[in-house]
Amino acid sequence: xxxxxxxxxxxxxxxxxxxxxxxxxxxxxxxxxxxxxxxxxxxxxxxxxxxxxxxxxxxxxxxxxxxxxxxxxxxxxxxxxxxxxxxxxxxxxxxxxxxxxxxxxxxxxxxxxxxxxxxxxxxxxx
Amino acid sequence: xxxxxxxxxxxxxxxxxxxxxxxxxxxxxxxxxxxxxxxxxxxxxxxxxxxxxxxxxxxxxxxxxxxxxxxxxxxxxxxxxxxxxxxxxxxxxxxxxxxxxxxxxxxxxxxxxxxxxxxxxxxxxxxxxxxxxxxxxxxxxxxxxxxxxxxxxxxxxxxxxxxxxxxxxxxxxxxxxxxxxxxxxxxxxxxxxxxxxxxxxxxxxx
Numbered sequence: 456x457x458x459x460x461x462x463x464x465x466x467x468x469x470x471x472x473x474x475x476x477x478x479x480x481x482x483x484x485x486x487x488x489x490x491x492x493x494x495x496x497x498x499x500x501x502x503x504x505x506x507x508x509x510x511x512x513x514x515x516x517x518x519x520x521x522x523x524x525x526x527x528x529x530x531x532x533x534x535x536x537x538x539x540x541x542x543x544x545x546x547x548x549x550x551x552x553x554x555x556x557x558x559x560x561x562x563x564x565x566x567x568x569x570x571x572x573x574x575x576x577x578x579x580x581x
Numbered sequence: 582x583x584x585x586x587x588x589x590x591x592x593x594x595x596x597x598x599x600x601x602x603x604x605x606x607x608x609x610x611x612x613x614x615x616x617x618x619x620x621x622x623x624x625x626x627x628x629x630x631x632x633x634x635x636x637x638x639x640x641x642x643x644x645x646x647x648x649x650x651x652x653x654x655x656x657x658x659x660x661x662x663x664x665x666x667x668x669x670x671x672x673x674x675x676x677x678x679x680x681x682x683x684x685x686x687x688x689x690x691x692x693x694x695x696x697x698x699x700x701x702x703x704x705x706x707x708x709x710x711x712x713x714x715x716x717x718x719x720x721x722x723x724x725x726x727x728x729x730x731x732x733x734x735x736x737x738x739x740x741x742x743x744x745x746x747x748x749x750x751x752x753x754x755x756x757x758x759x760x761x762x763x764x765x766x767x768x769x770x771x772x773x774x775x776x777x778x779x780x781x782x783x784x785x786x787x
């Protein structure tokens with residue numbers, strides 16, 4: 456019975472490592488003395504999994520895999536954010552283009568208003 | 582007409598992308614080149630990412646990792662007889678080992694380069710790969726050695742989840758599992774077995 460409990464517990468820990476969920480290693484070790492070696496190696500595998508996850512987020516390494524991550528259903532934290540400015544070039548940003556047009560329109564309007572004001576001033580003096 | 586051909590090709594690719602790796606390999610053995618494209622589409626970029634993590638910066642600069650991965654993948658797909666009869670999971674386990682061997686060969690060649698190419702003997706040893714830096718060379722070697730003790734399908738499960746970050750749904754598709762939960766259990770059991778294998782590699786069978 457104890458062996459089965461250890462096996463079940465170890466499998467639950469392995470599931471957590473696979474899911475990327477945190478594990479209370481101290482508690483697991485204290486509750487399952489006989490499975491100490493397996494637990495310490497599962498803890499090493501948690502570090503391995505985490506290292507691979509971080510390596511995928513590395514700027515150079517992440518770009519190499521981003522496209523296939525979409526196809527293979529990577530979790531959101533593995534994907535470059537859509538809001539990441541590195542992912543856009545200025546010419547392709549519709550928001551930037553629209554904003555530029557708006558500013559340009561206001562500048563032209565301001566110029567016309569100043570011009571009209573000067574004309575009226577001149578006519579008034581005349 | 583062209584639109585129709587393109588659409589049917591896209592539909593075929595979409596259908597193939599839902600098939601298990603074993604099924605795609607069988608189709609490729611039967612001569613279906615679309616299956617080869619589906620396999621390359623599935624694994625080329627994750628394998629590139631995996632290889633980048635295994636190389637120190639200097640080696641990545643001196644070696645075209647992407648070419649290395651592509652070349653190894655295409656060569657592997659051309660030699661299906663090497664693992665076709667070995668059962669489920671053999672393809673990815675074979676790819677992993679083939680890539681590791683080629684990376685080691687390239688690193689050995691870099692160390693042997695003449696002095697005028699300004700690469701010190703110890704430079705590569707002092708500049709670990711991103712993975713070595715994160716978990717230590719000793720742990721990584723123990724992990725790699727223990728992986729070889731696992732059956733191919735368990736190696737594949739760990740490679741897909743831990744090393745490539747595939748979702749359980751994608752793993753279920755690749756392995757031909759009934760559901761994402763079945764894939765999850767497969768990965769968990771494989772991890773447990775790997776932990777036991779690492780204990781053996783450690784020289785602690787107790």
